[in-house]
Amino acid sequence: MRRDPLQIPTVVLLVLAMAAWWHGADFxxxxxxxxxIALFAMLAMSLDLLVGYAGMVSxxxxxxxxxGAYVTAGLTVFLGWPVALAMPASALVAGLAALVVGSFVVxxxxxxxxxxxxxxxxxxxxxxxxAREFGADDGMSGIPRLDLSFLGLDTADPAVFSAVLLxxxxxxxxxxxxxxxxPYGATLVAIHQNEGRVRALGCPVHRYKLGAYVLAAAxxxxxxxxxxxxxxxxxxxxxxxxxxxxxxxxxxxxxxxxIVGAAIGACAFLVLKHxxxxxxxxEALGLPTFMADHWQLVMGSLFVLVVLVxxxxxYGRARxxxxxxxxxxx
Amino acid sequence: xxxxxxxxxxxxxxxxxxxxxxxLPAGERHGLIGPNGAGKTTLFNLLSGELxxxxxxxxxxxVDVTHAPSDVRARAGLGRxxxxxxxxxxxxxxxxxxxxxxxxxxxxxxxxxxxxxxxxVVADAxxxxxxxxxxxxxxxxxxxxxxxxQRQLEIGLALVRRPKVLLLDxxxxxxxxEETHAMLALIRxxxxxxxxxxxxxxxxxxxxxxxxxxxxxxxxxxLEGTPEQVRASAEVxxxxxxxxxxxxx
Amino acid sequence: xxLDPQFxxxxxxxxxxxSALLFLLAVGLSVVFGLMNxxxxxxxxxxxxxxxxxxxxxxxxxSFWAALVLAPLGVAVVGAVAHVTLFRRLQxxxxxxxxxxxxxxxxxxxDVVRIVWGRLPHTVPTPETLAGSVxxxxxxxxxxxxxxxxxxxxxxxxxxxxxxxxxxGAVVRAGVDDRxxxxxxxxxxxxxxxxxxxxxxxxxxxxxxxxxxxFSVFPGMDMSxxxxxxxxxxxxxxxxxxxxxxxxxxxGMADTFGQVMFPAFASVTxxxxxxxxxxxxxxxxxxxxxxH
Numbered sequence: 001m002r003r004d005p006l007q008i009p010t011v012v013l014l015v016l017a018m019a020a021w022w023h024g025a026d027f028x029x030x031x032x033x034x035x036x037i038a039l040f041a042m043l044a045m046s047l048d049l050l051v052g053y054a055g056m057v058s059x060x061x062x063x064x065x066x067x068g069a070y071v072t073a074g075l076t077v078f079l080g081w082p083v084a085l086a087m088p089a090s091a092l093v094a095g096l097a098a099l100v101v102g103s104f105v106v107x108x109x110x111x112x113x114x115x116x117x118x119x120x121x122x123x124x125x126x127x128x129x130x131a132r133e134f135g136a137d138d139g140m141s142g143i144p145r146l147d148l149s150f151l152g153l154d155t156a157d158p159a160v161f162s163a164v165l166l167x168x169x170x171x172x173x174x175x176x177x178x179x180x181x182x183p184y185g186a187t188l189v190a191i192h193q194n195e196g197r198v199r200a201l202g203c204p205v206h207r208y209k210l211g212a213y214v215l216a217a218a219x220x221x222x223x224x225x226x227x228x229x230x231x232x233x234x235x236x237x238x239x240x241x242x243x244x245x246x247x248x249x250x251x252x253x254x255x256x257x258x259i260v261g262a263a264i265g266a267c268a269f270l271v272l273k274h275x276x277x278x279x280x281x282x283e284a285l286g287l288p289t290f291m292a293d294h295w296q297l298v299m300g301s302l303f304v305l306v307v308l309v310x311x312x313x314x315y316g317r318a319r320x321x322x323x324x325x326x327x328x329x330x
Numbered sequence: 331x332x333x334x335x336x337x338x339x340x341x342x343x344x345x346x347x348x349x350x351x352x353x354l355p356a357g358e359r360h361g362l363i364g365p366n367g368a369g370k371t372t373l374f375n376l377l378s379g380e381l382x383x384x385x386x387x388x389x390x391x392x393v394d395v396t397h398a399p400s401d402v403r404a405r406a407g408l409g410r411x412x413x414x415x416x417x418x419x420x421x422x423x424x425x426x427x428x429x430x431x432x433x434x435x436x437x438x439x440x441x442x443x444x445x446x447x448x449x450x451v452v453a454d455a456x457x458x459x460x461x462x463x464x465x466x467x468x469x470x471x472x473x474x475x476x477x478x479x480q481r482q483l484e485i486g487l488a489l490v491r492r493p494k495v496l497l498l499d500x501x502x503x504x505x506x507x508e509e510t511h512a513m514l515a516l517i518r519x520x521x522x523x524x525x526x527x528x529x530x531x532x533x534x535x536x537x538x539x540x541x542x543x544x545x546x547x548x549x550x551x552x553l554e555g556t557p558e559q560v561r562a563s564a565e566v567x568x569x570x571x572x573x574x575x576x577x578x579x
Numbered sequence: 580x581x582l583d584p585q586f587x588x589x590x591x592x593x594x595x596x597x598s599a600l601l602f603l604l605a606v607g608l609s610v611v612f613g614l615m616n617x618x619x620x621x622x623x624x625x626x627x628x629x630x631x632x633x634x635x636x637x638x639x640x641x642s643f644w645a646a647l648v649l650a651p652l653g654v655a656v657v658g659a660v661a662h663v664t665l666f667r668r669l670q671x672x673x674x675x676x677x678x679x680x681x682x683x684x685x686x687x688x689x690d691v692v693r694i695v696w697g698r699l700p701h702t703v704p705t706p707e708t709l710a711g712s713v714x715x716x717x718x719x720x721x722x723x724x725x726x727x728x729x730x731x732x733x734x735x736x737x738x739x740x741x742x743x744x745x746x747x748g749a750v751v752r753a754g755v756d757d758r759x760x761x762x763x764x765x766x767x768x769x770x771x772x773x774x775x776x777x778x779x780x781x782x783x784x785x786x787x788x789x790x791x792x793x794f795s796v797f798p799g800m801d802m803s804x805x806x807x808x809x810x811x812x813x814x815x816x817x818x819x820x821x822x823x824x825x826x827x828x829x830x831g832m833a834d835t836f837g838q839v840m841f842p843a844f845a846s847v848t849x850x851x852x853x854x855x856x857x858x859x860x861x862x863x864x865x866x867x868x869x870x871h
Contacts, residue, residue, distance in 0.1 A: 057675060059682070111618050111674055115809045116853070118620075122806050123850035183432045183448060184441035190429045193418040200378065200416075202404030202491060203433045211441075241802060245682060252679065294694055300686025307679045308668065 006319050010260050011173070014267075018166055022159070030158035037270050038165035039227050042172045044250040044262035046219035051248070052256030053180055054212045055192030056106070059114050059244050060121025064094040064217040066128060066239025068224025073140045073234040083146045087225045094221020095214045102213040106206050109195070121244050128236035139235030143228045165226055169263070172219055176259045179215065188212055249303045255313025264315050273299065331356040331525040332408075332495045337376050337386035346372045347383070348549040352527075354495070359526045361540030361557075363533075369549040370529045371413055374497050377527070378410045379403045391494060409493030413500050413529070415480045417487065419473040423464050426472055426483060427455035430490030462486040463512065478509035485516065496520070498528040502535055514538065537561070585718045590835055592715070596724045596793075598831025599731025603786035604804060605811035606738065606823040607779020613755040613818015614772055617666070617674045621681040623805025624688035625780050629654045629787020630796040631692050634701045637791075643706035647788050654784025655777045662776050667769075685801070693798045703791035727789050734782065735824055742820060751775060755818035807834065810853045 022034055043065060050056040068090035075081040075089055105116050129137050145155040146164065155161045179185050191198045191205050199205050228234040237243070246269065254265020275281050276295035283289055291297075310317055332354040339347040346369045354360050362370050375381040377388055379400035388396045395403050418426050428445070431454045432438045446452070459465055462482050472480060485501055501517065502510040510532065517539055520526065530536045536543065536557070543560045545552040553563055560566055604626055612618050619625075632650035637643055661684065669676045709723040742748035750771050794800065811830050815822025830849060837848055 057679075111612075111616065111678055112813070114620075114678055115618060115813060119806055119810060119850050119853055122802075123847055126850075127847055178443070179441050181444045181446075182441045183437045183445045183451070184439060186425070186429060186445050187432065187438040190418050190421070193420060194416065196380065196400075197412075197416050197418070197487070198429070198433070199399065199401045200380070200404055200410060200412075201430050201433045201487065202401050203438060204399075204401045208438070242686075245686070248679075249683075290694075294690040296686045297690035297694070300683045300690070303683035303686070304665070304680050307676055307683065308665070311672075311676065 004258065004319065006315075006322055007177075007258065007260055010264075010315065010318075014260065014263065015170065022163060022166065025159070025162075027158055030162040033270065033274060034162040035158070035165050035230050037267050038162065038169040039223050039230065040247065040250060040270060041169045041263040041266040042223040042226075043220055043247045044254070044266045045169075045172055045176050045259050046216040046223070047247050048251050048256050048259055048262035049176055049180065049188075049212055049216050051251050052258065052262070053185060053192060054188040054209055056209060056213065057110075057114050057248070058117040058213075058216075059241065059248060060117035060119070060124075061216070061220055061247050062239050062241070062243035063121040063124035064098060064220035065224040065227065065243065066124055066236070067097050068094045068221030069228040069234045069238050070128060070134055070140075070224075071221070072225040072228050073143050074134065076143055077140060083144055083225075083229060087146070087222060090225035091218040091222040094224065095218035098214045098217030099210070102210045102217075106209040106213055118241060118244070121239060121241055125236050125239040125241070128239060134234075137236060139233060139237075141233045143232045143234065145229045145232070161230065165230065168222070168226060172222075173259060173263060176219075180259060184208070184211070246299075249299065251313075252303065252311075253306055253313055255316035255319075258315050258319070261313055261315030265313065268314060269299070272302075331358075331391055332377070332527065333387075333389040334373075334377060335387045335389075337373070337388070338384045339372060339376055339381060340384055346549050347376060349386070350546070350549070350551055352377075352544060352551075354525050354527060356494075356525055357523055359539050359541045360528070361536040361543040362527060362529045362546060363531075363536060363543060363560075364546035364552070368546040370546055371499060372549075373546065374410065374499055374527075374529065378408060378497055404491060404493075407491075407494035408497070409488040409491055409495070410497035411484045411488040411499055411501060413503070415477075415484050417472045417480060417483060420471060422469050422471050423459055423475070423483060424452070424455055424468040426487060427458050427490065428452055430487050431455045431458070434491045458486060458490065462516070478505045481505060481509070482513070482516070485513070489520075493524070495525045495527070498526065498530075500529050500531060502530065502532050510535065585716050588716050589718055589720065590839060591832075592720060592724065592728070594832040594835035595728045595731075595828075596831075597835055598827045599728050600786050600790055600804070601807055601811050601831050602731050602824055602827035603734060603782045603789075604808040605815070605827055606734075606820060607776075607782045608808055609812045609815060609817055609819065609823045610751065610755070611772075611776055611779050612812060614751065614775060615674070617677045618809070618812070619681045619776075619779075620678060620805065621661075621684040621688060622779075622783055622808060623801030624685055625654050625658060625783035626787040626790070626804055627688065627692060627796075627798070627801040628657060629784030630703070630791040630794075630800065631696055631701070631787075632784065633703050633788040633791045634696065634796055637703050643703065643792070646703065646791075647785075650788045651781045651784035654787070655781040658780025658783075659773075659777050662773060666776075667773075688801070689798055696796075696798075698798055700795035700797040702795055703788075705792040723792060727793070730785070730789050731827075734785075735820075738820055747771065747774065807849075810849060813853055814856050 018034070021029070025034060043061065047058065047061045050058050071090040071093045072083070072086040075086040076083055081089070101120055105113060105120070108116055128134055134140060145161060148155050148160070148164070153160050155164060187198065187203060187208055191208060195205055224238065227238065250265035250269045251262045252265070253269055254263065255261030273295055276298050277292050279289035279292045282291045306313065312320065332352070334350060334352040337347050337350045338345065350373060362373070364370055372381065376383050379395070379398055379402070383396065386396070387394060390403060390406050390408055393406060395406060398406070418429065421429070428451055431451050432445070432448070435451060437448055437451060456468060459468055462485070464479065464483060464486070467475060467479065472483065475483070481501065481504065485498065488496060488498070498517070502513050505513060514535060517528070528536070528539060540557055542555065543557055544554045545560060545566050553560060553566055604622065608619060608622050629650050632653045633646040636646040636649045665680050666677050669680060705723045709726050712719040712721050713725065742752055754768065754771065807830055811823060811826035814829060815824070815826030833849055833852065837844070
């Protein structure tokens, strides 16, 4: 609802930066860094709808990533479905799973919501870890990528597929921006601020929160489908709590409640993670190279620091600085 | 229009509402008074659906809403304000009212186009702000408003749905004499068809507004009658009015 | 198989042993949650630290008993430092930020133990006095596992007496009931909360120490146990000693029997149980506060 003059320039800049990076990228950057950024940006932006707008801090978002990944894996490998059909099916099944789970959990507020989403995420992980039909802890492999040969594109080419992923992330961004700027999105913000009053005004708030939960899960399911196409492999680790945690860190790091902040958070997190897990980076700092194995320590500390001193994250901080100088001060 | 029968609610072993009966015909202005802790706000919460009664019944316009949550009751025509300001503190005055209007018009389900496109909603919200005397404050975040102004918005939000029954919980509490005066004018200006139940500590306001008054004490109805009857009651005088400086006959 | 009494007894004892550990972990979480509406997601990390401290102390002094005394104290100190430097500063910002900070600390704790103790599992030898086994219905059962059950029971009794008979206990009970009232009585609530928090950390450390000789000590041992402890808290109802005990018993038994009888569905069943409780009895099995 609030005007956000920084939003459009930031997005344009981000898109241009990604395009330039993609254009000049080598095999590794296409295959790993850009693809991961796109996939996690999708996840983080969808989680921002819950955390930053509806005020539902979920620690189990990776559950829907896992569900989406396994649906695509199962449909393509076991049933021979074309990927183009498996992708919407992944989003649909993840959304349906969220509909079932959500009808229970959206009633819970605050800390209880954190606990139950964490537990549900681990439940999905535990299920896939034991599920023999899906390869248990070995997972499954041989998942094909989306066939775009009718466009003359070969998605086996890392440059092509990373472009597909980046465009998918852009599409997710545009969809979520439409949603958060709509009357529905404004209602989510109001529910976040004062759920009881929104209900007293005649709005069935549980259904609205459920809607956001389902949409976020469907996007995570789509991201899961793309993740498994990207790696041609799926394992229970996709649904593990650390993945949910990393996505939440990205949202908080980038700044919740703006969508673009979550994408920035995903970029910053992954660039930093790749930099920290390289021995040379530590060597350059004059620190022992074994630290490259312990990037989680730095990430965890950084996250604690952000929560402590800069809770509005990178984008939120930038926006506040701008507002302080601008005419809208006060 | 609003009827409660044998409403009971206990917290632990403490009966906060003990068999309260209440009947408000359409258009009645009804005052609810009683000492602190008499269970006035709890009764409001039972009537509006924030709380569920242990036993008893709530009828709204002849429909049993005893088990309906507050959003259903709101859609059935019940509006309420809260004792403590219960707004959206980080949103502006306009945004607060836009949310109310959008919910009332059922446009909050719209997710595919920007809220700013719904000009009618925004215009309606601005009109209501002007009617509340908040036309100058449209772009002020609510937390920056003075307490009295927030209080006005509190009532304004309760009125957004044009309710059939309105519950006002101490609308003038914490207000300056001028603000109280303005609030009184606002209450007097409410449509005559509206059924009003009002909790108020300011006896001047109650005796000015109410057609009938219910006195609550320890969760029970002590007396129900016209302002004259309440004023004349020795029991009420002893239990409540005599202790309260608000009484200026 | 189910009707075989030997099998049953052994599984019940295994269940009790897990219940005792879960109780030690959950009771601190639960009472802190009841008092401050703050859940420490790094509570499992404290359990892991307790186990690693036990590795260090038992190695240095060649004595399990030294570890049993010193390691929980070390964990309590870590908890106290975290409380003073981090959580207290966030008190005014509300529980959500505090929970997020504790979540970040899980990552930190995980890598700290990997840096200090490496990624390979460690073991702590069972103390000699408890290394034997006892005969129960013709089955041999390790004495040490009975010791774990005993520790759980002893802590339960001690906490019950402490809550019931001491002034601090009375303040804690009142604080779970109604914070503002306790503050109004002029009691230093902050200090009481701090003491309770440290006691909770100490208990988590204790759980880590007594668990160390039975389970291997490895980075990541914190998470599975954290989730179970959270479920116990939810199940028992925040702030309730007997709720934590009952919840620990239910989850300890359900997990033990579930793993033996339907391994594929055991964990799923427990999560479903938690969801059902949250939905139908949101105050938990032994609610402290009247439900609304």
